Amino acid sequence: MTQTGAVHVHLVDGTYELFRQFYGRNIGQRNAQGVEVGAVRGALRSTFALLNDGATHVGVATDHVIESFRNDLYDGYKTGEGIDADLFGQFGLFEDALRAAGFTVWPMVEQEADDALAAAARLASDDTSVERVLILTPDKDLGQCCAWPKVVQYDRRNQVFRDSDGVREKFGVDPESIPDWLGLVGDTADGFPGLPGWGAKSAATVLAHYKHLEHIPDAPGKWEVSVRSAAKLAATLAEQRADAQLFRTIATLRTDADVGTVDSYWEANLDLTQILPELDLYDEHWPILSLQRQLPPAKFVFDDDDRRGTAVDSLISGGCIISGALVRRSVLFSKVRVHSFATVEESVILPEVDR
Numbered sequence: 001m002t003q004t005g006a007v008h009v010h011l012v013d014g015t016y017e018l019f020r021q022f023y024g025r026n027i028g029q030r031n032a033q034g035v036e037v038g039a040v041r042g043a044l045r046s047t048f049a050l051l052n053d054g055a056t057h058v059g060v061a062t063d064h065v066i067e068s069f070r071n072d073l074y075d076g077y078k079t080g081e082g083i084d085a086d087l088f089g090q091f092g093l094f095e096d097a098l099r100a101a102g103f104t105v106w107p108m109v110e111q112e113a114d115d116a117l118a119a120a121a122r123l124a125s126d127d128t129s130v131e132r133v134l135i136l137t138p139d140k141d142l143g144q145c146c147a148w149p150k151v152v153q154y155d156r157r158n159q160v161f162r163d164s165d166g167v168r169e170k171f172g173v174d175p176e177s178i179p180d181w182l183g184l185v186g187d188t189a190d191g192f193p194g195l196p197g198w199g200a201k202s203a204a205t206v207l208a209h210y211k212h213l214e215h216i217p218d219a220p221g222k223w224e225v226s227v228r229s230a231a232k233l234a235a236t237l238a239e240q241r242a243d244a245q246l247f248r249t250i251a252t253l254r255t256d257a258d259v260g261t262v263d264s265y266w267e268a269n270l271d272l273t274q275i276l277p278e279l280d281l282y283d284e285h286w287p288i289l290s291l292q293r294q295l296p297p298a299k300f301v302f303d304d305d306d307r308r309g310t311a312v313d314s315l316i317s318g319g320c321i322i323s324g325a326l327v328r329r330s331v332l333f334s335k336v337r338v339h340s341f342a343t344v345e346e347s348v349i350l351p352e353v354d355r
Contacts, residue, residue: 006131006350009124009262010055013137014062014105015113017043018094020157022087036086040094046156047103052293054333054351057124057266059259060098061116062091064107068115070190070250077250078191100278102268104260111257114141118253121145127262141182141190141251143167147175172204180213183248184237192247195236202227213237213244269331269348273313295319295334307340317351 021042029038050058066080080088098105106116117135124133125148135142138155145151146164153162160166167175184203186194209225210216217223218241220234227233237244271277295318300309302324311327317334324340333351338344342355349355 007057007127007129007262007266008055008132008134009057009059009120009130010050011117011120011124011133011135012047012050012058012060013113013117013135013139013142014043014060014094014098015091016137016139017046018062018087018090021046022084022090027086035093036090037093039087040090040097043094044097044101047098048101051269056269056331056333056348056350057130057262058268059104059106059116059120061106061108061113061120062095063113064091064095064109068108068112069110070112073250074192074246076191076193078189102271102278104264104268106257106259108257111254114139115254116257116259117142118145119255119257120259121151122148122255123259124262125150130262140171141178141187141253143171144175144178144253172201173207174211177207177211179248179251179253180207180211182251183213183244183246186247187251190250192250194247195240195244197229197233197236202229202233206233213241213248266348270329270346272315272331273329275313293318293334298322298332302340 018039022039024042027036027038029036029041031037047058047060066078066083071077071079095105095107106113106120108116117137121133121135122145124130130150133151134154135145135151136154136156138153138157142153143162146153146162146167154160155162162170164175167178171178171181173181181203182194184195184198184207185200186192205225205227206216206223216237218234218238220230223230223234297318298316298320300311300322302309304324307324309322309324311322313329314327315331316322316327317332317336319335320332320337322338325338325342325344327338327344328346330344330347330349332349335352336349337354339355
């Protein structure tokens with residue numbers, strides 16, 4: 001098995017994508033059974049767009065159920081209460097559609113989608129074949145993953161990349177301190193309040209110096225940073241330190257979920273080369289249309305006995321030229337050049353590779 005080109009791993013927050021699509025323009029679309037499917041269609045189009053842009057290693061994490069182990073830690077933690085039934089009803093459908101399309105999917109039950117993303121990011125970051133790991137979500141708690149080499153967050157809606165320096169610029173603390181910051185400030189989306197009086201700016205100022213909660217002195221006179229209302233903040237922290245530590249625990253992402261291997265993301269692409277793949281890209285009944293660049297058709301040249309442009313059990317994108325070479329059971333993205341006498345086998349070739 002080979003992967004030609006720099007390996008970039010794309011990790012998608014499927015729950016966020018469904019919410020984004022449902023409350024965007026993809027609502028009011030029902031199938032023949034009357035089931036709302038607009039968010040699924042929009043999220044699938046968004047995920048397939050990654051492939052059009054050259055992604056080869058894609059994993060999608062979802063919250064199969066909203067509740068998790070964190071609900072046992074704190075009664076006020078978020079639940080599925082209040083989620084629109086038309087939205088929640090699409091979670092399982094989205095997971096099934098992703099599997100059928102050959103994507104790696106992590107439908108989380110005991111842990112959350114964010115934990116799966118963190119586990120996959122850590123795994124990919126430690127893999128020497130990986131050049132970059134992109135976590136596709138704007139959620140602030142995933143910022144802690146940017147502490148690991150190669151990991152960046154990408155907000156697709158606003159087209160913003162955020163690495164460790166970007167986390168410091170936005171939140172005022174190191175990525176490693178994001179759980180501590182959330183422990184003080186809270187996260188209303190997840191249902192824990194933080195400590196009274198502690199705001200984003202004061203928490204950032206203190207944690208930029210002390211890094212973690214246990215290093216912040218109880219007595220404000222011992223603080224080595226200047227913060228407005230320091231005495232009041234210090235008193236609150238001293239009185240409610242256990243709560244802050246609990247909230248930090250809640251905000252700390254787990255990295256022990258079973259997310260497979262980096263190669264498993266890549267292998268999903270090769271499933272498309274099967275005679276009868278789970279997802280038939282040529283099935284006209286699939287209502288998934290992805291945006292593609294207008295390129296000339298793939299071209300195969302030379303027909304000599306020892307120099308014949310040939311592709312077998314493969315997907316060859318527009319703009320490719322197979323010049324007197326053999327391509328077998330491979331996926332070639334756009335504008336790839338394969339030169340005479342070469343053999344490409346069981347490979348995923350990224351756009352514009354010339355070999």
